[in-house]
Amino acid sequence: MSAPVIRVEQHLQDVPRILLVPVDEGLAGLFPVGFGLLSQHLIPGMGLGLLSFILWKRFKGEGGVPHVLALLYWLLPSELGLFRSLPASAVSVWRG
Numbered sequence: 001m002s003a004p005v006i007r008v009e010q011h012l013q014d015v016p017r018i019l020l021v022p023v024d025e026g027l028a029g030l031f032p033v034g035f036g037l038l039s040q041h042l043i044p045g046m047g048l049g050l051l052s053f054i055l056w057k058r059f060k061g062e063g064g065v066p067h068v069l070a071l072l073y074w075l076l077p078s079e080l081g082l083f084r085s086l087p088a089s090a091v092s093v094w095r096g
Contacts, residue, residue: 021053024065029053 018026029049036045060068073086 024060025053025057028056 015022017023018030021029029052032048032052033042033045036042036048039045063070
């Protein structure tokens, strides 16, 4: 007899998408287009939308949004950061 085949579904961790791209990249591209439509400057808005989409995709890199949040935690001072409830990132050794 052959061993039973175990199948693991791969769709549980799929990220939400806007127009076939992840939500954060889609919003980075659609916000300038929306402002271009509202201000009756569609062509510059589309250009800025494409530029911001490409820049956000490069900045985000392979790590995604968690990588960007970790970068903000380590680089911003605790007074300016979004993570005031977490310990300061400048402290490397806690004694006590």
